Amino acid sequence: MINASIIRLKTFQNERLLSMVVLLVKVEKAVTEVLNVLGLLxxxxxxxxxxxxxxxxxxxxxxxxxxxxxxxxxxxxxxxxxxxxxxxxxxxxxx
Structure with missing residues (x-):
């Protein structure tokens, strides 16, 4: 029971970390696009x-x-x- 809870917690943390990385990549792309449009890139x-x-x-x-x-x-x-x-x-x- 405890092992299953630990595994679920680690899986949840990994999924959360992965979604945060995906979000940061999207933010980087958006910022790069805006800087390019403004001629600042x-x-x-x-x-x-x-x-x-x-x-x-x-x-x-x-x-x-x-x-x-x-x-x-x-x-x-x-x-x-x-x-x-x-x-x-x-x-x-x-x-």
Whole structure:
């Protein structure tokens, strides 16, 4: 009796886990589709994307990278608005 209950519980837990995985896969597909429609889906790795954003920020500020490194400016303090604009510029160039 106890063994049967344990087996049923494990089966229920496995079914629940499986349904959760299926749901997460569906959510991932939906998010990917929405990002693709919005033009936000990129094939670039995160590191490459950040490098492109950094280069675009330097170009927009008309500063050479070496000058920024020498003056120890903190590029991580770019405001959200600038990052959004750069991301928009990047979407236009990769689309």
């Amino acid at each position: 990129t094939t670039l790795s995160y590191a490459k994307f950040l490098e492109q954003v950094k280069q675009m920020a330097l170009a927009r500020a008309k500063l050479p990278e070496q000058e920024v490194l020498e003056s120890k400016m903190d590029l991580s303090r770019i405001s959200g608005t600038v990052v959004k604009r750069l991301a928009g510029d990047l979407r236009c160039t990769t689309a």
